[in-house]
Amino acid sequence: MRPISAPVPATRFRRLRRTPALRALSQETLLAVGDLIWPVFVRDGEGMREPIASMPGLERLSVDLIVEAAEMAAGLGIPAICLFPYTDPALKTEACEEAWNPDNLANRAIRAIKAAVPEIAVMTDVALDPYNANGHDGLVKDGVILNDETIEALVRMALVQAECGADILGPSDMMDGRIGAMRAALEAAGHKDVAILSYAAKYASAFYGPFRDAVGASGALKGDKKTYQMNPANSDEALRLIERDLREGADMVMIKPGMPYLDICRRVKDAFGAPTYAYQVSGEYAMIKGAAERGWIDGEKAMMESLMGFKRAGCDGILTYFAPEAARKLRSGWTWG
């Protein structure tokens, strides 16, 4: 593209901003309900809903209520829901066996949603942290996160999720080589159509704090995740990771967190043209909600502006806790006006 710029009055950019109709005609980017993936938190019990203090407006839901939430989301036209379990601390071990228990919370939720609302795509989280006594995404020995041993565990976990009916697997662990191992295992087990959305460029970020509260991992985590998650200063490394994961068999790739990394989204989309997603993480949600609750910003407008930012940066979709709220807004005929 070669932008033409000419002096006033040949160009007066305000001409196309004069009325809602002209603004609509000259709008470059669209945000649609079909761009949204909704992350939700699952807890045990029945008829249970429990507010998450650091994520205003969100709740952990028992499986029966998650099914209702999935029905609601499908009714709004949201294409996918992504499950995160709040695991009973008594089930967390150093070997993480609960991760591949076919009857663990996440797997029960996959089966229940696919039975009741088959039209919604169910995405999973493939990482050991919800099941790990020390809060890490990988197996730990003598303080070291083990790469290859973790991959074996993740493959077991992924196969069980696929067996339960998951449509999209979301490896969020950042071990090297897990995508190829998972893809090979899925093919061998007859799950050739299960998609992998790789958390390919996942940064070691301060913005995950509220999520760790939501899944009960904050207390458990010993140390930090800097030996496997990325340095926020790096950008070329993100491209190398994305290329590697695409070559290993990822169908879709993710950048996480979202708002501080829109430059990465743009570079990734321009470089590979692959289905590209961003995760607007818990801290981003909490910032907008928290400021809105105090009357410091207009929460709805900030929500829509932030989501549009992802699309403008080249993302095909966004994992966002705002999904139902944004979907309702979009369905009500909302425009930038």
Ligand SMILES: NCC(=O)CCC(=O)O
């Ligand atoms: N593996 C999923 C996450 O780490 C989510 C982070 C967040 O929402 O803060």
